[in-house]
Every structure is written in C-alpha cells, then in structure tokens.
Amino acid sequence: MTWEEIGKLINSGMDSAIFPIGATEQHGPHLGCGMDAEIADRLCHAVSEITGALLMPLMPFGCSVGHSRRWPGTLSLQPKTMIDVVKELGDWAYASGIRRLFIVNSHVTNYAPLRCALEMLRADYDDMMLAVINSGSLSERVRQRHFSDADDWHANEAETALMLAVSPQMVREENVAQSDDEDRTKQCVFSHPVNRTSKNGVTGKPSLASVEQGEELFQWMVEDLSEIVRRGMQERPPLSFSYDEKIEFV
Template sequence: MIPSWFAHLPAPPVRSPVLLERLAWPDAESTLQDVLLLPVGAMEQHGPHLPLNTDTVIAQSTCHLASALTGAPVLPALGYSVSLGHTVKWPGTFSLFHETLMLTVREIAQWAAASGWKRLLIVNSHYGNDAALRCAVDRLRHDLGDSLLTATRNTWNLTEEIAGRFTHDAADWHANEAETSLMLFLDPSSVVQERISTADDPDRTAGCVFPHRVAHTSLNGVTGRPSLGAAEQGALLISQMGEALAALIEKARVEHPPLSWAP
C-alpha cells in the first residue's frame, strides 16, 4: 500500500513500504535478517492548528519512506508515550510515565529477538521520549547482548541540515514551522489552516536553568513560527528525513561489534 503523499515527493520511491502488520507470518519470517523499524510518536497537544497525533504521523511517515527506499520492515507506531511536560492545560494530551514506555519498548524488543530478528532501530519523533528510549536501549544492550542489536534515533536530528530545519525558529521548538510544514504535506486535512497565521509563540526558554513545563513557557502550546510553514517545505523535509533514515538502515544492516567478546 503506497501512501498518497509519496506521489508528490521530489523523487517518489518505486515500491511500497513493508508494513509488518499487513504481512502473513511466512512473509514476516522472510524479513528476519533485515533491520526492524519501530516508529514512536505521541498523543499530545500541538498548538491550536495541528492534530494530536502529529509526532506519530511524522515518525510513521519517516519510517514508511525509508522502508520504501530500502525494503526494511516497519512495526505499527507507538502512539502513546512520554508527554508529561505538556501538562493538562490543553486537552488532548495523554501521557505514559518514562518507566512504562521503557518497559513497553523492552517487551516489544524481546518478542522481536525471540522471533529471530537481529537488529531493531527505534525511530522517535517526540523529544520527551528521548531519555526513556535511550535508557531502554541501554537495558536491552545488557539483557540481550548481541542477540538483538538495538539503537534509537530521533527524526529531527538525523543530519545537521535536518536539525537546522527544526531549530531555525526556536531552540525548544514545538508545533513550529518544521512540524507545520510536514503536516501540511503529509496530512493537510488534519491541519486547521485558518489558525496557522496567528499561532506563532516565541521561545521563552533561553537562559533557563530548569526544564520548565510547556504550560509555563507557551501561551498556546506552540514554540516557534508555524506561520512560516508550507507544504512544499514539508515535502523537501520529509524527503531528507526518509533518505537519511534509509542511509542509516543500510549501515545498520551490515554493522557488527568492532570487537568480539563472550562473557
């Protein structure tokens, strides 16, 4: 199944993504030697103009494009994660605690390893998940050793150029130009476009010592300038993100520990 937005990319891929949930088990078995992708998003407020599943759409779309470019299999996205910092000021945020996400990812990874996959790449699009996912990977590295090589990467900094696209209008960005552009391209019907022009809210975190919750740093849940967003910019950005992830997959397919060691 080819996502409709593929056709509007600067260089559309020639094949569909490999969605594990749509495969019968013999076909899933044929992917065991490849890198398994786990997209992780969030269910949280994204300002007055973007849908609650913005991070999930971005994580999933990045993985789907990379899968179409490489043939790597993609698990269904995790849509609930660590959104504690967004508080309940703006309805629609549903958060897990860090330890819940860590345990969930670890259990998914353990099933992957038991089934025969050897490599798992967690692809995250929500900043609040970063610490929990890195801790989960560290625990999996201890628990599973070389039987399942596991890593986590964030979609917003797959390359320096991509990172610059996300931070140009706010260092502590959220629902900003980059995310707005991506959603205008990936799922424009979910964006309340008449609210974009008045949604800008500046980054108030410069110089802060403590990591304040979003309700203390933003008036409307936005940090950045969504008014600068455009679908054309989103098409270029998701292309860069998918291609960068595809390059990472190619490296992960052949990587082994630099030294051998058995406890």
C-alpha cells in the first residue's frame, strides 16, 4: 500500500493492525529454517483479508538463542534487541494512526521480549491497545493439536503438517519419517538449550503429520485468530482512567 492508501484507510476509521513475528532457526532435518516466519506470514495474511485489519510486514527474525550454534541456519536477535526493535516499530505504527495492535507470534520464546515491548508501548501511549497472541496456543483446539506429541514441541507433527498443507516447498519429505525425537524435558527443573534436549533439533513426531491434518489445523488457526481480532477491533478498556492520572486523597 502507498502512504495515501494507508492514510485514507486509517482516516475512514480502521485503527487496527496485525503484526506477524516469526523466527529464522533450525527446524530439524526435514523443515526449512524459515518455518516460523512462513506460518506467521500466511496466517496473518489470511486473517487480514477476513477482518480488514491492516497488515504490517513480517518480522522474520526472533529470539532463537536457545537453539544454540550446534546446527547451521539459525539467525537470532538477543532478547533486549528484540524488545527495542518491536518497541520502535510500535512507535512508528502509532505515529501512522494505529491504536489497536495485534502482535501475532509464531515462535514460543519470542513471547518474553514481546511482552516487555508491549509493556513499554502501552505505558507510553495511553490510547493504544496491544495484544501478544501466540499462534500455537491461540485457542484450545489449536493448543491441543500443537501439544499432542510433546510438551516442549518443535518441528513436530503440528508444524510439519502445517507446512505440508500451506508451504510444501518447506518440507523435505524424504527426511520426515526419520526425524522423530523424544521430549526430554518433562522432569527437568531447569530450562535447557535445544542442543541439550534434542539430537536433531526436533521434539515430537513429525512422522505422524499429514496434509489433511495441516489443512484442518490451519483453518482452525485462521478462524480462531479472526474471531480474536474481530473482538479486539470492538473492545473498549473496562475503565477509563488515564495512565498518568493520580488518585486524589482527601
């Protein structure tokens, strides 16, 4: 869109935008390293078309430092860098007229820095509402499918099925059947990097994935995220107190 098109849409009353954030990181021997970015982009495009909300460009890099340097292909931001980048992009979105920002996150460990950026943005802009929505748990049925084969899932059945359905060029089908690896984190007290929990970068059972499963799951994700966005586009704060308003003592 041109700046004129964006301005006219905002002036007409559309103050909502969807911001897809992915990651570029190893996804085992059977999925391309851009898997997280791909699903965020595809999902948010579909939801933008349904809801009419503006779509910000995909941010393809996230906080993937936990994947270690054992496998090539990971390109990661430090958490503090990601906080600053998202905060500054949020500043510019606000300057354009966005007052409702739906940050759609497709990589689990992006959540902490994204939440920090949310805290900073809503403290700076009293009339801006923000949400961080994790694509793998945006509804109960979506969450159950993602967690069906592992709690610490990665490049698992769900992610493999999604790519088979919406981006088959990301899948090396000749490697899928041999890529299963178990979840070794169930009894762990500490949070270990992936090089100490997985032999090949996978946690879960991609061998169980099918195109049909992926098509169904993607449809659920589009439907359920569209409903969240629609609700958010109508939401008002429960109370109207200003962020900087001081309570009066008598």
